[in-house]
Amino acid sequence: xxxxxxxxxxxxxxxxxxxxxxxxxxxxxxxxxxxxxxxxxxxxxxxxxxxxxxxxxxxxxxxxxxxxxxxxxxxxxxxxxxxxxxxxxxxxxxxxxxxxxxxxxxxxxxxxxxxxxxxxxxxxxxxxxxxxxxxxxxxxxxxxxxxxxxxxxxxxxxxxxxxxxxxxxxxxxxxxxxxxxxxxxxxxxxxxxxxxxxxxxxxxxxxxxxxxxxxxxxxxxxxxxxxxxxxxxxxxxxxxxxxxxxxxxxxxxxxxxxxxxxxxxxxxxxxxxxxxxxxxxxxxxxxxxxxxxxxxxxxxxxxxxxxxxxxxxxxxxxxxxxxxxxxxxxxxxxxxxxxxxxxxxxxxxxxxxxxxxxxxxxxxxxxxxxxxxxxxxxxxxxxxxxxx
Amino acid sequence: xxxxxxxxxxxxxxxxxxxxxxxxxxxxxxxxxxxxxxxxxxxxxxxxxxxxxxxxxxxxxxxxxxxxxxxxxxxxxxxxxxxxxxxxxxxxxxxxxxxxxxxxxxxxxxxxxxxxxxxxxxxxxxxxxxxxxxxxxxxxxxxxxxxxxxxxxxxxxxxxxxxxxxxxxxxxxxxxxxxxxxxxxxxxxxxxxxxxxxxxxxxxxxxxxxxxxxxxxxxxxxxxxxxxxxxxxxxxxxxxxxxxxxxxxxxxxxxxxxx
Numbered sequence: 001x002x003x004x005x006x007x008x009x010x011x012x013x014x015x016x017x018x019x020x021x022x023x024x025x026x027x028x029x030x031x032x033x034x035x036x037x038x039x040x041x042x043x044x045x046x047x048x049x050x051x052x053x054x055x056x057x058x059x060x061x062x063x064x065x066x067x068x069x070x071x072x073x074x075x076x077x078x079x080x081x082x083x084x085x086x087x088x089x090x091x092x093x094x095x096x097x098x099x100x101x102x103x104x105x106x107x108x109x110x111x112x113x114x115x116x117x118x119x120x121x122x123x124x125x126x127x128x129x130x131x132x133x134x135x136x137x138x139x140x141x142x143x144x145x146x147x148x149x150x151x152x153x154x155x156x157x158x159x160x161x162x163x164x165x166x167x168x169x170x171x172x173x174x175x176x177x178x179x180x181x182x183x184x185x186x187x188x189x190x191x192x193x194x195x196x197x198x199x200x201x202x203x204x205x206x207x208x209x210x211x212x213x214x215x216x217x218x219x220x221x222x223x224x225x226x227x228x229x230x231x232x233x234x235x236x237x238x239x240x241x242x243x244x245x246x247x248x249x250x251x252x253x254x255x256x257x258x259x260x261x262x263x264x265x266x267x268x269x270x271x272x273x274x275x276x277x278x279x280x281x282x283x284x285x286x287x288x289x290x291x292x293x294x295x296x297x298x299x300x301x302x303x304x305x306x307x308x309x310x311x312x313x314x315x316x317x318x319x320x321x322x323x324x325x326x327x328x329x330x331x332x333x334x335x336x337x338x339x340x341x342x343x344x345x346x347x348x349x350x351x352x353x354x355x356x357x358x359x360x361x362x363x364x365x366x367x368x369x370x371x372x373x374x375x376x377x378x379x380x381x382x383x384x385x386x387x388x
Numbered sequence: 389x390x391x392x393x394x395x396x397x398x399x400x401x402x403x404x405x406x407x408x409x410x411x412x413x414x415x416x417x418x419x420x421x422x423x424x425x426x427x428x429x430x431x432x433x434x435x436x437x438x439x440x441x442x443x444x445x446x447x448x449x450x451x452x453x454x455x456x457x458x459x460x461x462x463x464x465x466x467x468x469x470x471x472x473x474x475x476x477x478x479x480x481x482x483x484x485x486x487x488x489x490x491x492x493x494x495x496x497x498x499x500x501x502x503x504x505x506x507x508x509x510x511x512x513x514x515x516x517x518x519x520x521x522x523x524x525x526x527x528x529x530x531x532x533x534x535x536x537x538x539x540x541x542x543x544x545x546x547x548x549x550x551x552x553x554x555x556x557x558x559x560x561x562x563x564x565x566x567x568x569x570x571x572x573x574x575x576x577x578x579x580x581x582x583x584x585x586x587x588x589x590x591x592x593x594x595x596x597x598x599x600x601x602x603x604x605x606x607x608x609x610x611x612x613x614x615x616x617x618x619x620x621x622x623x624x625x626x627x628x629x630x631x632x633x634x635x636x637x638x639x640x641x642x643x644x645x646x647x
Contacts (some may be wrong), residue, residue, distance in 0.1 A: 080600050082547055084410020137437075167434075232464075232493070260494070265464060267493035308494040373412045382434045384475045385468050 012220055012258050021251040022201050025244065028057070032246055035061035048074045049082070049307025056253050059301035060246040068297065075303040075329040082307050086375045088332040089362065090138040091131045092172070092314075094341040095119050095158075097351065099144035101174075101211035103197075105239065105275060105286070107353055108144040110211070114351040117341040118149045121158055128162055130344040134336060134362040137379035138168040140193065142339075144353075145174035145213060152180045156187040163188045168381035170233060174212065175222040181229035188386050191233030192226045194219070195273060198242040199251035207242060223255070227263030234259060234266050235312065240290040240298075241275030249298050253305060269310030269332070270302055276316050276354035292321055296328060303329030318357040323368060335365035391623065393591050395568055396484075396516040396537040398455075400427045403585065404615045405457070405570060406608070407595025409435065410547075414448040416604050421454065424598065424608035429454045430486050432461040433472050438479045457518070459486035465499070466506035473510055485510060486540070487519040495545045500527045504534065511535035520572055523554035528561045528569075539565060540593065542573035543584065547596045549576020552583055562588045578607075578614030585618025586626065 016022040035058050043058040044067060058064060059071065096118040097108045107114065119127065131139060139162065143150040150173060159169050170191030171184065181192065198204050201216055208214045223234050236256055238248035256268045274290055290298075299311055313322060313330045315337040322333065338344050339352040360368070366376040393400040406426040411417035421429055429449055437443040438458070449456055458476040463469035466489065473485040487510065489503045490496040498520050504527065510517045516537045521527055523541040531539055541558055544550035551574065552558065562569050568590035575581050581592045594611050601607035637644075 080410075081549065081596065084596070084599055085412035086410060265491045265493070370413065375411060375413050377435070379437060380434055381462070382472065382475075384433070384472050385462065 010258075010262065012224070012255055013217060015254055015258060016199060016220075016251060019254070021247065021254060022199050024202070025200065025247040028247055028250060029244065032057060032061045035063045037063050037066070040064045040067050044070060044074065044304075048078045048304055051253060051257055051305040053250065053254070056250060056301055056305050059304060060249055060297065064297070064301075068293075068300070071300045071304060072296075072328050075300040076327055078307055079303060079311075079329045079331065083331050084375075085373060086377045087326055087330065087369050088138065088377045088380055089136065089335050089365065090140055090168075090170075090332060091134070091136045091334055091362070092140045092142045092337050092339065093124065093127050093131065094339055094343065094353065095124055095141060095143040096146040096150050097144050097341055097353065098146040098149060099211075100147065101145050101213040102209050103213065104207045104209070105242070106144075107351055112351075118146065119341050119347075121154070121161065123342060123345070123347055124158055125161055126347070127342065127344045128165060132165045135366070135378050136362065137166055138170075138381070139166045140170050140172055140191075140334075141189075142172045142353075143174070145211065147174065147212075152176070152183050155184055155189065159184070159187040159189050163383050163386075167379045167383055170235075172235070175219050176225070178225040178228060181226050181231065185230045188383070190231060190381070190386065191235065192223075192231050193235030193237070193269075193271060194222050194226070195235075195237035195239060195271070196220060196252075196255070197239040199238065199248055199255070200243045203243045220255075223259055224262070227259060227266040231266060233269060233310070234263075235269045235271055235310075237271035237273050239273050239275060240295065241286045241288055243288055245288065245290045245294055245298060249301065253302065256306065256309065267308075267310065268306070269312055270306075271312045271314065272299060272317075273314070274316060276357070295321075296325060299325060299329045315356045315358040316354060319360055322358050323372070326369070326372065326374065333365070335360065335362040391619065393568060395518070400455075400591075401425075402427045402612070402615075403591040403619055404581070404611055405430060405572075405591060405593040406598065407593060408432070408445060408449070408599075409461075409595055410599035411604065412599075414444050417445070417599070418448040420598050420604040420608040421449070423605045423612065424594075425612040427454055428457050430457040430459045430593070430595075433458050433476055434462045438476050455484065456480070456482055457484050457486050458482060459488050459520075460506075461488045461490065461496075463489050463506075464491040464502075465489065466502040466509065469502070469506040470509050473506075473515060474513075477515070483514060484516040484518065484537075487517050487536075490520075496547075497545065498522055498542070500524060503527075504530055507531055507536050508534045518570065523557035523561060525557055525560040525564060529564060532565065532567050536567065538568045538570050538590075540570045540572040543571050543580065544574030546573040548574050549597055550574050551576055551580035552587075555587070558584070558589070559587060578610040581611055582614040582618035582621070585615055586621045588622055591615075 039058040043055040099108045172193040204216045312332045314334045369376045405428040460469040460472045489499045518538045520540045528539040544553035570591040571584040571589045572593040
């Protein structure tokens with residue numbers, strides 16, 4: 001079968017469009033349904049950890065359901081071989097929930113009648129101190145699209161003050177320009193997570209009716225800009241629940257594969273944000289709810305195609321599920337997260353972006369990992385990479 | 389005569405170097421290190437808080453028993469590697485460094501150009517440099533000329549457990565080297581380590597194969613024995629291998645009667 005990976009275009013927009021991964025996707029859904037056990041067996045007999053579109057298609061198909069345990073075993077072994085008996089830990093720090101976007105699934109959307117908070121640099125540092133005291137060395141700065149307040153200058157100043165306390169600083173903030181990413185990299189921010197949310201153009205337009213985020217192409221090309229700015233860690237993801245997860249997984253893999261080939265010095269990670277109840281948002285509103293089994297399958301299938309990709313799981317998911325998924329390919333997780341600005345120091349009562357399910361403390365997560373035979377890794381980077 | 393490994397005038401009884409990543413806990417790591425008999429333990433500067441003596445991993449390594457060899461894993465270019473090395477020296481007083489410049493985050497293959505550049509700078513600033521390189525004999529000579537204490541060619545991609553895939557090039561490196569050759573990365577089984585030592589490598593470095601074994605301590609011991617066996621075999625002058633049994637001499641037998 002000719003898959004998108006054989007395409008000569010070196011442009012993610014063209015790759016997705018010409019292979020119909022950004023439209024209704026009926027064709028690929030049909031191919032997925034037609035997959036036979038022999039296709040799955042062929043996929044599983046290929047060297048684990050290498051990507052091909054055909055292989056991933058087989059692994060997400062209904063035909064692979066009977067092979068799930070085999071797949072899980074391969075994913076587990078491969079993850080231990082490549083990453084060791086370890087799980088990295090990080091914490092998100094929410095800076096603002098003011099937003100100029102209208103995303104229909106998000107509790108921060110500009111039309112939601114909710115309490116808004118912005119943290120001053122001092123307030124953000126107070127939050128960070130709590131995270132550092134809990135042991136975190138890896139921090140993810142998160143904000144909604146608050147372009148008036150959470151500016152590049154604000155982030156530069158904050159990063160400068162966090163560098164002494166954290167070995168790794170990354171952001172999960174609205175899409176930016178190449179120059180903005182370059183300035184942030186210079187300021188010591190070495191990673192960016194930015195979800196496309198959905199690779200399906202029609203669904204994207206529906207869920208993002210207004211605001212800067214409504215520009216699908218600009219968002220799709222943001223990881224290119226991050227990589228060109230020198231960012232080491234680039235996090236991708238689709239918001240699971242908006243469209244069929246299998247098609248999103250295929251598009252996500254194509255996106256990652258394209259970035260890996262084009263920007264060989266940046267490391268790609270996948271996250272698995274599943275729609276969660278949020279302020280004025282109920283998952284029942286969404287047709288494509290992703291089950292635990294589907295989520296596990298997606299994690300395993302991506303691991304079997306990308307041996308060295310980071311696979312990240314947040315506290316959106318429940319304790320019991322997380323305790324199982326850490327054996328199936330996950331390499332990094334958050335712990336004790338608060339998804340509202342000021343949530344750690346309780347300096348405000350702002351609304352959460354989404355409800356956290358795993359409410360265990362960082363220390364409890366570390367203990368859980370140890371009893372599962374895994375070393376909790378708090379530090380896996382060093383500020384000396386960036387500064388003297 | 390004792391058979392010691394000598395690196396930069398320092399003598400070591402063991403020819404097995406051990407890495408500290410990927411273990412399930414610092415305790416398991418410490419037990420495996422002890423069982424391996426190693427005297428040189430390498431630590432990724434990115435993983436530890438080098439300025440903090442109470443760091444979990446650092447505290448598990450007895451500096452009186454082992455030479456702590458900081459490595460620059462994660463450095464994308466010479467500048468980063470040099471900066472990390474200086475930080476480690478300032479914090480610990482250790483002027484040895486395992487130089488790793490690996491801009492590709494997937495296979496972690498070493499960048500030959502930046503590695504040579506960093507080695508030249510570090511040697512000139514008084515470091516004892518042990519560079520991790522691809523199995524490139526010319527690069528090995530260039531590094532030796534630059535004054536590195538060893539060369540550390542990879543057997544196969546790091547963490548891949550594939551064994552000596554670069555055999556032909558490593559044979560040349562060993563033949564030409566005037567500094568110890570430490571085969572690093574990709575040795576997945578004790579037999580791979582024994583193989584490298586039989587070839588004449590001066591030492592090997594093992595991490596993943598020990599750290600990710602079901603029983604790290606036992607595997608560490610197995611590598612210890614394999615390295616010793618391989619070294620002993622090398623020193624014993626192994627018998628020549630031949631593709632076929634050779635009881636008779638079909639081509640020259642007629643000469644036996646030619647008096």
